[in-house]
Amino acid sequence: MEHTHNTRRLYQAVGMGLALLIGESSVQAFELYADDDTRLSGNFLAVYGMFNSRKNYDGTQGGSTWREGFIKYGVSLDQRLGGLGSVYGTANQVSSGTWGDGDASGVTTGSERTSKFDEAFAGWRSGELFPVLGTDGMDLSFGRQVIMLGDGFIINDDGTNLGKGVADGEFNRGGAYYLAARHAFDQTALLRLGGKEGVHGSLMWIQSDNRAQANTEMAAGTLEYSAAPGTLGLTYIHGISVDERYANDLQKQRAGMNLYSLRGAGNAGIENAHFAAEYAWQDTHIGAQNAWYSEAGYTFASLPWSPDLTYRYTRYSKNWDAMFSGFNRGFGTWVQGEVAGNYAGPFNTNAVIQHVALKVKPAQAVTLGALFFDYQTVSTHGMPNLNGRELDLYAEWAVNEHLIVTPLLGLYKPERDQHNDGNQVGGNGTNVYSQLTVAVPF
Known part of the structure; x- marks a missing residue:
């Protein structure tokens, strides 16, 4: 049977991870109206998840059972302007909630419900107006939108969604903590130059309204070169301000911070191989911090089921600020471990993490995966000891073009518990964690 174009795109999204489905609006869109110059699309995505953790990480005994869900709905418009390029825009509302006990880290209570705009932005693309820049070589946009730099190691989106379990609800964003229902930055101005091939870059101003991110304001620029073997990129970020009422000690460093990074990704001309690396350093008023990773993988395309094996080494210095890192490229990036990365820690700081995937x-519509993580704390001086290991087993199944089912089982074993410099409640035995997420895109 021949598959539709939408189904093929969903199979591709499943192969790379559910995160791409949630973040990629083109996969969610359905056409409302189209002619030679105008395209109006409806956007709809519903995601529901059921979760259970036999142990907690918020100081409370027992485990947690909870549910999360959100519905994203809205419209997108693309209008050609003849020889003057095209204008575009998107407006998406998100309704979200958490039910049950709340999550295992205690940042949600199960009573969160919110409906708010997530994306609301407009832009202009240059078309063929500047031939030296290529087709659509200038792209200018403003408003509430998702911005990602590189593969999300430093800035993936504004996806931290805390609930009422922190500071008497002061940081509540409406629940769906694990699913990260909302991703857009509140205010942005973004200029992209040069398309996606050869030399290209971007300049941007970003303002968050997320109290969990201390309402951070920053400016950034990127310069990249892309060719067949891969992409090399430079990133510069300058922190402008934070709201100190909500900032933790690391976030307070963002005001006046300068961050630099060098990254690369591609196959280096080796068929079926994939490599990625990034080195970043933060220059702050209390001193320099750094974080880096190196990753190599290979797909054995001639073997049954085309197994893909990846190894990654990541190191975050003691006071590295994780910034706006988030779920990207599927499980393990950059939420490193479903239990550790979401609930137990380490949370992309003060850690060395070795990862094998x-x-x-x-089948074309099914991906099976196993993820192993080894966590070592860089410094335990005045800090919790979060040494441990985790194994996650998952499946991603595109039942049809409007239904994706993803079960996952996690086994997390810390070296310490809450009585011995760790944070797992009820001993340092293996926690059994399970979840089932269902996504319904149109």
Whole structure:
């Protein structure tokens, strides 16, 4: 049977991870109206998840069972302007909630419900107006939108969604903490130059309205070169301000901070291989911090189920600020471990993490995966000891073009518990964590 174009795109999204489905609006869109110059699309995505953790990480005994969900709905418009390029825009509302006990880290209570705009932005693309820049070589946009730099190691989106479990609800963003229902930055101005091939870059101003991110304001620029073997990129970020009423000690460093990074990704001309690396350093008023990773993988395309094996080494210095890192490229980036990365820690700071991933595709619509993580704390001086290991087993199944089912089982074993410099309640035995997420895109 021949698959539709939408189904093929969903199979591609499943192969790379559910995160791409949630973040990529083109996969969610359905056409409302189209002619030679105008395209009006409706956007709809519903995601629901059921979660259970036998142990907690918020100081309370027992485990937690909870549910999360959100519905994203809105419209997108693309209008050609003849020889003057095209204008575009998107407006998406998100309704979200958490039910049950709240999550295992205690940042949600199960009573969160909110409906708010997430994306609301407009832009202009240059078309063929500047031939030296290529087709659509200038792209200018403003408003509430998702901005990602590189593969999200430093800035992925504004996806931290805390609930009422922190500071008497002061940081509540409406629940769906794990699913990260909202991703857009509140105010942005973004200029992209040069398209996606050869030399290209961007300049941007970003303002968050997320109290969990201390309402951070920053400016950034990127310069990249892309060719067949891969992409090399430079990033510069300058922190402008934070709201100190909500900032933790690391976030307070963002005002006046300068951050630099050098990154690369691609196959280096080796068929079926994939490599990625990034080195970043933060220059702050209390001194320099750094974080880096190096990753290599290979897809054994001639073997049954095309197994893909990846190894990654990541190091975050003691006072590295994780910034706006988030779920990107599927499980393990940059939420490193479903239990550790979401609930137990480490949370992309003060840690060395070794990661091995194996993925296979027994069918076009199905991906099976196993993820192993080893966590070592960089410094325990005045800090919790979060040494441990985790194994996650998951499946991603595109039942049809409007239904994706993703079960996952996590086994997390810390070296310490809450009585011995760790934070797992009820001993340092293995926590069994399970979840089932269902996504309904149109």
